Amino acid sequence: MTGLGWGIRSLGRHPLRTGLSLAGIAVAAAMLLDMVMLSGGIDKSFGDLLLQRGYQIRITPKGTLPFDTEASLPGARRLVRTLRADPEVATAGAILGSAVYARTPDSLVTLFGYGVQPESQGIYRVMAGADLAPADTTGLLLSAAAAAVLGGARVGDTVMLAGRLDPQIAAAAEDRSLVVRGMVEWLYDYRGQPSVGAVLPVMQRLARQATGDPASLVLVRARADSMVEPLVARLRADYPTLEVNSVVELVAQAKRRLSYFTQLAHVLGAMSLVVTVLLIGTLLTITVNERLGEIATLRAIGIGKATVVSQVLAEGVALTVIGSALGVLLGLATARYLDAILTSFPGLPAAFSFFVPRADTLTQAAVVLLVTGSLAGLYPAWLAARAPIAATLRAEAT
Amino acid sequence: MARRARTHSRHLAGGGHLSAPSHPGAVLVARDLRKDYPVGGETVHALRGVSLSVGRGEHVAIVGPSGSGKSTLLQLLGGIDTPSAGSVEVLGTRLERLSDRDLTRLRLLRLGFVFQRFHLLPVLTARENVELPMAEAGVKSAERRARALELLEYVGLSGRAGHRATQLSGGEMQRVAIARALANQPAVLLADEPTGELDAATGQEILELFRRLNRDGATLVVVTHDERLAREAGRTVTMFDGRIADR
Numbered sequence: 134m135t136g137l138g139w140g141i142r143s144l145g146r147h148p149l150r151t152g153l154s155l156a157g158i159a160v161a162a163a164m165l166l167d168m169v170m171l172s173g174g175i176d177k178s179f180g181d182l183l184l185q186r187g188y189q190i191r192i193t194p195k196g197t198l199p200f201d202t203e204a205s206l207p208g209a210r211r212l213v214r215t216l217r218a219d220p221e222v223a224t225a226g227a228i229l230g231s232a233v234y235a236r237t238p239d240s241l242v243t244l245f246g247y248g249v250q251p252e253s254q255g256i257y258r259v260m261a262g263a264d265l266a267p268a269d270t271t272g273l274l275l276s277a278a279a280a281a282v283l284g285g286a287r288v289g290d291t292v293m294l295a296g297r298l299d300p301q302i303a304a305a306a307e308d309r310s311l312v313v314r315g316m317v318e319w320l321y322d323y324r325g326q327p328s329v330g331a332v333l334p335v336m337q338r339l340a341r342q343a344t345g346d347p348a349s350l351v352l353v354r355a356r357a358d359s360m361v362e363p364l365v366a367r368l369r370a371d372y373p374t375l376e377v378n379s380v381v382e383l384v385a386q387a388k389r390r391l392s393y394f395t396q397l398a399h400v401l402g403a404m405s406l407v408v409t410v411l412l413i414g415t416l417l418t419i420t421v422n423e424r425l426g427e428i429a430t431l432r433a434i435g436i437g438k439a440t441v442v443s444q445v446l447a448e449g450v451a452l453t454v455i456g457s458a459l460g461v462l463l464g465l466a467t468a469r470y471l472d473a474i475l476t477s478f479p480g481l482p483a484a485f486s487f488f489v490p491r492a493d494t495l496t497q498a499a500v501v502l503l504v505t506g507s508l509a510g511l512y513p514a515w516l517a518a519r520a521p522i523a524a525t526l527r528a529e530a531t
Numbered sequence: 532m533a534r535r536a537r538t539h540s541r542h543l544a545g546g547g548h549l550s551a552p553s554h555p556g557a558v559l560v561a562r563d564l565r566k567d568y569p570v571g572g573e574t575v576h577a578l579r580g581v582s583l584s585v586g587r588g589e590h591v592a593i594v595g596p597s598g599s600g601k602s603t604l605l606q607l608l609g610g611i612d613t614p615s616a617g618s619v620e621v622l623g624t625r626l627e628r629l630s631d632r633d634l635t636r637l638r639l640l641r642l643g644f645v646f647q648r649f650h651l652l653p654v655l656t657a658r659e660n661v662e663l664p665m666a667e668a669g670v671k672s673a674e675r676r677a678r679a680l681e682l683l684e685y686v687g688l689s690g691r692a693g694h695r696a697t698q699l700s701g702g703e704m705q706r707v708a709i710a711r712a713l714a715n716q717p718a719v720l721l722a723d724e725p726t727g728e729l730d731a732a733t734g735q736e737i738l739e740l741f742r743r744l745n746r747d748g749a750t751l752v753v754v755t756h757d758e759r760l761a762r763e764a765g766r767t768v769t770m771f772d773g774r775i776a777d778r
Contacts (some may be wrong), residue, residue: 142654430650433611434711436667437632511596523612527602529648 140447143420154416155456161412162460162502164405167468167488169498171408172398174489176388182484183380185320186255187228187513189361190353191383192368193376205229206375209333209348213250216353221360226253227333227348231340234295235283235329236308245328246276247319248348255320255352257330262288262315265332273311274309274330276319282327288313294329296339307338324476324483394487406505409456412450413509421445421513425481428517429525438518445514446507453506457499465490534772557620558718558750559585559608564617566773568601570667577603578618585719585752590745592761593754595770601754602723604770608752609642609721612632622718639668643712645722649704651696657683657707658692664714682710686740702733709740715750720744722753726760738763 144151177211183191192212194204206212209227209239216225234241235312251265257274265272273292280286289312297305311331319328331339337347353368361379366375378386389396421428428441468488475487561714566578578600593601606612608619610626619626621641626634638644640689651660658679665675683692686706696704705725712720725741726734745751745763753760761767769776 141655146654232626426648427650427652430644430646431652431663432635433609433638433646434644434664435635435637435642435715437635438665440667523606526611526646528605529650 139444140451141446143433143448144451147420150419152418154412154452155459157412158409158452158456159463160505161405161408162457163348163464163467164408165402165498165502166460166464166495167471168398168402168405169494170464170468170488170490172402173239173397173491173494174487175391177489177491178486179387182320182385182482183383186352186482188255188352188354189358189380190355190365190368191378191380192351192353192372193349195374195376196293197376201230205345205347205349206351207345207347209346209351210250211346211371212348212351212372213253216351218255221356221364223354223356225255225266225321225351225353226250226255227351228254228256229333229336229340229347230349231336233329233336233339234291235279236295239262242327244282244294245322245326246280246294246336246339247330248333248340249274249326249330250333252313253352253354255354257317257319259290259315259317262313265314265330267332269314269332270335271310272331273312274317276317276322276326276328278322278325279327279329280313280316286313287390288315290327294331294339296341307341309335309338309339311335314322318428320484321482323481326483344442382390406501410505410509413452413506413522414512416452417445417449417510418516420448421517425517425520425525426529427522429529432520432522433526441517442514445472445517446510449506449510449513450503453503453509457502457506501517550724551742555640556586558587558622559582559583559752560620561608562618562620563609564605565602565615566600566612566713567615574717576773578607578614581770581773582617582767582774583608583775585750587718587750588745588748590751590763590765591753592764592767593752593770594756594761594767595776599770600613600773601770605721605723605752605754608610609644610638623661639664640715642720643715643717643720645708645712645720645725647703647724649696649708649728651661651699651704651707651711653695653697656693656695657688657699657703657710660696660707661714664711668715678714679710682713685713686710687736690725701729702736705729705733705737708743709737713724718754719750721749722755724755724757725753726757735759737756765767 169307184396192206194206197204197467213225213227216222227250231246233244235244249256249265250267252267275283275286283292286292286403291310294309294311307411317330319326322328335347357366361381365379472486472488476483476485561581561583564578564581565576568575568577581604593604594605595601603612607614610619612623613627622635624637626637629637652663655663661679661682662675670678678687680692682740683689686709687711689701691699691703696707699707701703728736730736734757741753741760742749742763753764755761
């Protein structure tokens, strides 16, 4: 019989009490797990999202974030050509974002339109049908949400898109009839966002921004990650009127802005650890006090202090291990639920996640929990070790 | 039967590893033992100078009224408590000279204890309870399992080895406790009111077990109120007011 096995059996003496304590430990462990996932999850998720297609650099109009405002950078295609000629650049592509409208039999439907360079795009994944060809001026890409608002549009259907409306006469500046080539997932769309995509010149015309060759941002992929930093520095020097950022810098900025999330996570995580210690410590102290007679007997028959201490500690470890295992399940379920709520906030990409399980942080949390559980057993173990044998046996006999 | 008795005699005749006692043939020697307790600012003299020698294979009963110091004497003889004055020798080893660790080890290997309330671990089976002191002594798993089963057979519980302590009757629990006390082949078995919690019939079973133990070579020191148990002893020590009244 190992100490741990003995510990688990001892916990079974009072199933209700042990069950309630395990529930408490599981809740505390779930909270710790969620807080650990939250503290490192936001920046991890943000970084993963931005790097999904391998573009490590973003170029935007000065002082803006992509699609945050209607500001655009001029001369997009010339800029892209220059960038693609750079020996440190693997590829680059411009994107324009703008509101567009689709004509349905009885109304106009508002959509978000992306103008893309399909040969170098980093913002969508083709789910069905085909991608656009670079010079395909009659093709269209739809998200599932856009297809739904267009009455279940499918690949091969024709969609009538209207460009920017003139507010005075409520008439579209330009109508284009486009054929759906593919169904795509737009990587940065919020949940349920109806988005469509066309090649950049088409979207520029629909957005009435044909002059000046505008784009909302340019994505750049360096040939190697090690080239990113010097390339960003050089591009900043070459294009002082533009905002040039590496994904690493953008993640760092986001992390700074969301630092309160991390702080909150640390505080709540620490509180959950304290709760775990108190729960285990209290339960084991009660258990040891109830079993002082048994412990005194063990000591009397020659069982060493080390064995008694290790048995009490083993109970703490058993409680921690079982409670933590339950906590992992509870924590993952809670994280999923909370994530669904948080990512439904408008403006947040659906693919973004607040709670990201990472092997390293989860391992750290598990180690911290185990150490904490063991430490929580120290006081009751000390009580058990110093139990006066003769006095306890005398008290037991009366 | 004779073979069984021989086998168990081997288990009961342990404790030969320490130096020779100063009283030839004695496994347990107490000299002028005194024990005082502070109680509410007063000092209670539980033992007032008790000397006793127990020879190998002897069966000694310690009797006397409640509060006469019987259990205190047994605890001092077993190294569970320390005397205020005087000394105890177990197989020639002076207990007061031992560290807590060595004293615990001596209790484990040289002394066997049986208590009124059995004090088995309820989460363990009968066999596991018997194995416990052997595990502490470092006996290998297979050996201690075999020895535990043998001891359970000796106390008449071979069919209850896999039952948890909570599934046993009072008499069965006490017999398991006796098997546990014999696990490391102690030099002396110390029992404190071993029939105190049992009815007359069950107490009789324990009494017969003690008789058989002594016949098989075990040295017994039994504190008891039970006259039948006292009558079984080869020598009766009567305690009164912290002293030995007669021998």
